[in-house]
Amino acid sequence: PHQFIELLPFANHLLPLPSLQAVGSDGVRISMESALTARDRVGVQDFVLLENHTSEAAFIENLRKRFKENLIYTYIGSVLVSVNPYKDLEIYTKNHMERYRGVNFYEVSPHVYAVSDNSYRSMRTERKDQCILISGESGAGKTEASKKILQYYAVTCPASDQVETVKDRLLQSNPVLEAFGNAKTLRNDNSSRFGKYMDIQFDFKGAPVGGHILNYLLEKSRVVHQNHGERNFHIFYQLIEGGEEDLLRRLGLERNPQQYQYLVKVGDTRASLYGFAMWCFWVSQGNCPKVSSINDRSDWKVVRKALSVIGFSEDEVEELLNIIASVLHLGNIQYGGEDSGNAYITTDTQIKYLARLKSPLNLEQASSARDALSKAVYGRTFTWLVNKINVSLTYKNASVIGLLDIYGFEVFQHNSFEQFCINYCNEKLQQLFIELTLKSEQDEYEAEGITWEPVQYFNNKIICDLVEEKFKGIISILDEECLRPGDASDITFLEKLENTVGGHAHLTTHKLADGKTRKVMGREEFRLLHYAGEVNYNVNGFLDKNNDLLFRNLKEVMCMSDNKILTQCFDRAELKDSKRPETAATQFKTSLAKLMEILMSKEPSYVRCIKPNDAKQAGRFDDVLIRHQVKYLGLMENLRVRRAGFAYRRHYETFLQRYKSLCPETWPSWQGKLADGVSTLVKHLGYKPEEYKLGRSKIFIRFPKTLFATEDALETRKHSLASKLRLIQTGPGLDSLAAVCPSPAVVVQAWWRGILACRRAQRKRQAANTIRRFIKGFIYRHNERCPENEYFLDYVRYSFLMKLRRNLPKSVLDKSWPTAPTALIEASEQLRKLYMQNMVWGYCKRINPEWKHQLEQKMVASEIFKNKKDNYPQSVPKLFMGTRLNGEEINPKVLQSLGSETMKYAVPVTKYDRKGYKARPRQLLLTSNCAVIVEEAKLKQRIDYAALKGISVSSLSDGVFVLHVPTEDKKQKGDVVLQSDHIIETLTKVAICADKVNSININQGSITFTMGQGKEGIIDFTSGSELLVAKAKNGHLSVTAPRLNSR
């Protein structure tokens, strides 16, 4: 299957997992099943593709199929529906993050990362602020989803050192806020008891650089009372379980939650009024400090670390914990009744100032004053905490993605003021949702040039108005009752409602209701018909909760506190302000209006969370519970709006890429305009005109069935391709296959051949270009360098230099040198000279002194004889000797008579008599001053160099030479005729010793010499076969020199 998948040119888009969808916790499953069976098994991944889109049953069935396969995410268009799996799925790894990064929303299976990435990219590319609205009922997974989104950004966004700290703080703000704002409830062991909107801020590079948190309506009543099986805020238990001994001692706390009324007591503080027995009963019933899913001790460590990451100093942490401890102490204050009816404190508490509570209040009033103080202290501290985190996140003005994790619609058996506020909030969000979804649909149609068909939908503005309208709205009426003098009570508020808005279509009361409704309503209830359904609210406690008052003297006391956090929470200015503080409902209304403004200015994405069962169990899909939520989340309405026009839309490119194999004209590729390609394709597929529309960049398909038919056709085609390919691989059936259609192997071959042909063509094109440039360059080669010839000239230069490099002369005597092209003659000559100089220089550096001496003599010989005497060339390769006669060969008497004169050279010679030219063996000795002719022990003739007139020699190859001496010198007997076997060496030595290099005459034909007494002698030279020296008939000395081949 792997081979098959790699070869197929299909991207894996949209639909119900035909081949490569992410399936369940194991990530990617490769399945060869047909799309149809896959659709049967795991449903559609986008509800818009449900054939029967108005059927709630079909909707839930689709959710169920997917849930069973661990597919917890499904789209409604761009809205993500998420079902809490209540177990850890392996779908949040770094690999998964990478898979969703920068990928088109529809190309991968639905995931919260896809939504995160889509928002991030829209923010980056369209430069528009984004927000992700997460909603759903308690325990549905809102907070988990928001954490996943934050982690996705922390991991995948670019970062720098400074960003790392902000990232850490953003991530670490979660455990801190959860410790102080979350609690175990019956519905969720980690239920957020406040609404949270968080801006994540990105710089121009897309790195997260800051953040800002807004908090909404903390459930303060939890500080003083929790329902059976629920807990107070986590921080109380964490401190008691995890706090170090020292710390607890300083705070005066014991490591036992049972010691603290606020942690074990349930029901109202007023419960004490029922008497001690009753109180004991409540305690034993409600005490719930330990929960198996929560580890307070390890959570404490996490929170402590997070606090320091965020930038809390040790002192600040201590002060914060001091407040938490004080609240616990406060809860333990007991009151006794005085005879007068006034209450007094019966417990010995270290919080002395509370003694002032001994006041004109009765028991009940005193208890509620104490609780009011606890709630105020805790509530304000929480707000302070959020602000503190905000300061540490250094919010700046840049692009943002907002995350809204806010309570979903709540309907309990008994609904009070809190549910009223929460459901009002959801009503507002629904309004925003409808407006924005419809608007974005309308915008898309407009952008694509498709006529907008009005969609019928329920506009819940009427309900929002009923709650929030000035003077006439429920909140205004409630405020009025709170502020008015006289005996206002919850019941008078109810009556006022009946009188003022009793006629409203979305409100009714026990009194106003018809008989049937009256049966399911209490007398103290009013019913609101929300967009999501009916909810009965019990008015009991509405006024108190709305007033949220704290006695002035308690406020004064708090202002005087030493605790720095408390002094920030309770401002003295508040005491001077005589204006009544805004009621809780009005404050909430104002903050919601601001939130709507924030959200309206951004582009929204939605995550709708669903809780599959009330037991917090994995794998349980409770139909009734889910149907309830589908209704309250308005998912059917959402789907209806989305499906009102066209079920499916896709960019032309994506559509064509996926389905092009279904039409011969678009397969394997479409060359024309994309729109034309899509048009050709759908016509070939037989789409009817009412089934689709072509927009500017997208195709809109009205019914899912049209798309499914196409998808099935594609699947069939893929299967046939695959089976053919398998057959081709295994062998048989080739003939029959060839008859059907081109087999996959053929297609693959064709593609490959195509690629090869493209490469060949490219190489040919390149070659042709090179040749063309070469020819042009050759034509222009004699011009100055210009664009036409530069390629050629460069090539010529390059190739000459390369050739030169390969053929450089190896020795100083090697005279070869490559012939240079015309353009490079001068350069070549320069190079040659340089190279030679370099080589000679290197050679010279290597020679030793003896060799140098030898060469100097050879140089002299060359100067004298080169090209002048026939036997010179033979002498060249023969080394000159220092001397030809050593000390023993010369008679000692001769040496004695020479005295101190140093002997430079000695050689045996033949002397020819002046008269008869008789040949006599002699020795020729050269000293530093003279040449001496020696016979045995006799010094026959001494010629001072100064007296040496010249030397004559023939141009032939003979060894005869004449030393000319002055005739007037009486001591001399005339010129001396000698013959040496080493004529070149001998004469070179004479010339050097006597400094007579320029006095050697080389004669052609004959030499004339003086014989003494004015007589002349003549030597005639001729060439012959061998050397012959003899007296001729004419009285001359005749020398026949052997002919040499070289000349």
Ligand SMILES: Nc1ncnc2c1ncn2[C@@H]1O[C@H](COP(=O)(O)OP(=O)(O)OP(=O)(O)O)[C@@H](O)[C@H]1O
């Ligand atoms: N995607 C998920 N994967 C695994 N478990 C999840 C997932 N989402 C939620 N849960 C489980 O469900 C529990 C409740 O989720 P969460 O706290 O996010 O709910 P909530 O919607 O924020 O509820 P509340 O409104 O009470 O704050 C989590 O503590 C976790 O155990």
Ligand SMILES: [Mg+2]
């Ligand atoms: Mg939550």
